[in-house]
Amino acid sequence: EEALQDAEAATKSCPTWPKGYFRKSAALISLGRYEEAFLSLTICMYLIKATSKSSEDPALSQVINEMMKIFHKIFLQSPVTGSTLKRHTSEQLQFTPYPSTKKLNGRTDRRRQGYKNWSSDLSEYSSSGDECEQSMYSGKSCSGWKSSRSNHHHESISVTHHHSHNSMGPNYTHSSSPLTEQLNVRLNRLFGRASQDLKCFELRLKGLSKGLRQTSPALISGSDVECSLCYRLLFQPVSTGCGHTFCRCCLERCMDHNPACPLCKTSLQNYLANRDHSVTEFLESAIRSFLPNEYEERLKQHLEELNAVPSAGKSLDVDIPIFVCTMAFPTIPCPLHVFEPRYRLMIRRCMENGTNKFGMCCYAADGEHNYGDVGTLLEIRNIRYFSDGRSVVDTMGCRRFRVLRKSMVDGYNAAKIELLQDRPISETDMPIINELHDKVFKEANEWLQSIGQVRRQRIHSHFGLMPSPTDDWRDSPDGPSWTWWLLAILPLDSKAQLAILSMCSLQKRLECILKVLTFVKNRMNSLGGEETQPEQQ
Ligand SMILES: [Zn+2]
Ligand SMILES: [Zn+2]
Structure with missing residues (x-):
């Protein structure tokens, strides 16, 4: 239902966007409203054909594919076919008399042109389309349409079954069966509505394009689309629920301080919370098309500011x-x-x-x-x-x-x-630093083992496990990771931490860490492990 509402809103705000109708039909299909879905697809197809340069637009075959699926659903719903056959037995008894052929023919003639287009599209597709759809339709319905197109005395679209060994049995395969007739009527009505809808849609489009033509660019100036926060042309305009529009970055800066509309003070807490500050596309495209030079200038300004x-x-x-x-x-x-x-x-x-x-x-x-x-x-x-x-x-x-x-x-x-970068380790210092590195790492592990499980777990949950020494620590500009991990958790004040952070000699840093480790170990021993006592309980 929500998807349908969204799609309907999209087709309303942008009536020439084919995808809107495609989405609407998808929503309708999932709601089981196949005929309405078909009507939406016809408009979608009309729009694609009107704008597409190639007759083999992939979007077009996608639409036809969807239409085929809808027909399939309608066929399955019909008492003629499928598993619904038995459930509809009672309905068979209440059939209204056949609609008069004359009346149907009268309606058909007016729409013949439209049908031809539809059925030729569909049959073209069925001859080139995928195997599955072909086997489902070409034998029954499409060939029925094709054969009847040449015969103007009959319905231009009639669903007939030519296979004598049809599983439905002889009663249902006959073309004049009340059930196939009912399906014919249903499809006729659907095609009739589709052609009417298209006519209305064409008229609406004409009205729309007239409406657009009446807007002269000369009537629009930059001050009409100015941000009331920065007094410049709106850039990436966003509109709030209260109906006010600002540059996105201007509004975001305001909301950093107070989540309320800067103009009318309406709370923007919900707007802030959902974080979807989408640009108002209509306004942006209007600015770009009516004020292209001003827009370019504003874009340049924005990029310069961002760079500055x-x-x-x-x-x-x-x-x-x-x-x-x-x-x-x-x-x-x-x-x-x-x-x-x-x-x-x-x-x-x-x-x-x-x-x-x-x-x-x-x-x-x-x-x-x-x-x-x-x-x-x-x-x-x-x-x-x-x-x-x-x-x-x-x-x-x-x-x-x-x-x-x-x-x-x-x-x-x-x-x-x-x-900052550690000074490279000279060949002569290498053995000393290697030995120191291993020694401090060992001391650190011993200290970690001695502090008690609760405290250790707390450290791990904040800073993760102590990193293991990697092979490349000698070439890294900052030395081994585990030394920084240790500095983050050792009980040092920020002044001492800062002093060690700024050292560019790995040897000096390791020596400092060793001193701190020795100090905390000694203190722990002198306190008899008091530090860890409460946590172990
Ligand atoms: Zn602004
Ligand atoms: Zn407002």
């Missing part, structure tokens, strides 16, 4: 957006709860310009508004939105960077950065 905002991943000459919040480490997941309007905007821009990356820095110790000079690039993996516009952004740590110059854009921080 800080973005990570394009080039290091461009500032990158900075999220000031927490400590993030390379290769370690960092889930973020985004609720501040400025960061909603920042994340949206990251997604829109396709970089999906931003820098993460933590607050500096010396003040709320300052942030540390070293941070980690985060890549957005997934965003889950709440109905009020807040979101949980799943990110993964990438490269480390040092901030060279800080700036502000639309309320959030941005910075020019340089990437």
Whole structure:
């Protein structure tokens, strides 16, 4: 039912779109309303034929295919055929007398041209179409139509069964059987309605095209389609339930602060919650066709603005957006709860310009508004939105960077950065670092085993399992992943974490981690495992 409503809305708002009618027919078929489905398909076919350059449009054969299926359904529904035969026995007794041949012929003559087109389309299809449809129709119905087309004294469409060994038995195969007659009448009515519907549709189309021609482009100016938020030509216009239209990015920025229509203050909570801020296609295509130059100019403006905002991943000459919040480490997941309007905007821009990356820095110790000079690039993996516009952004740590110059854009921080990279390990240092690497890894595992299951599980659920050392850690710009995982979970304050994050010597980092591990182990021993005691109970 909903699909039907959608399709009907589509055919109303865009009456020349063949697909709308095709979808409507699909919805009607699934509702068992085959005849209405057929009527919808005839309009679909008319539109395809009117616009298609080739007579072998694949859409056309799709439509014919659907029509064949509908006929099949109608045949099955009819008492003449199929399993419904027995259930309709009582109806057979109540047949009305045959409609007078004269009356039928009269109707037929007026529609003959239309029938010819239909039946030729169908028979063309049945001779070239797929085997299954062919065997189902060509022997019975289509050949019936073909043979009767040449005979003007009979119904131009009559359903007859030529196979004497038909499973229905001799009573039902005779062409003048009341049952086949009933089917004929039903099909006649259907074809009659189809041709009437088409005529009405043609008239409606003429009316529509006249209506369009009356609109002179000279009467439309940019101020008619201006966004009341940015006072520019609407770009990617979206319309709210209250009937107001804005540029999509303008409205989204407003809703970051308050989910209400900026003009009439109607709540847009539902609009925000379903997140389907589809562009109003009619308005956009109207703008493009009536104001092509203004539209081009506006598009250029939009792209320039998008390029001008800080973005990570394009080039290091461009500032990158900075999220000031927490400590993030390379290769370690960092889930973020985004609720501040400025960061909603920042994340949206990251997604829109396709970089999906931003820098993460933590607050500096010396003040709320300052942030540390070293941070980690985060890549957005997934965003889950709440109905009020807040979101949980799943990110993964990438490269480390040092901030060279800080700036502000639309309320959030941005910075020019340089990437940090571990110094290459020299041949002479290699054995020392290899040994240190293995030792710290072993110590870390021992410590993990000693902290108790509950605490370990909590760590695993937040940060995942500790990564195993990979073969390429010596060549990685950030060293082995497991060291960052350990830094994220070890009880260190952000100042100490930041100091280790900014070290570009793997050896120094490993030594620091070893020191911390030794410290926490000693403390645990001196407290007699008190730290873990409550959790083990
Ligand atoms: Zn705007
Ligand atoms: Zn409004």
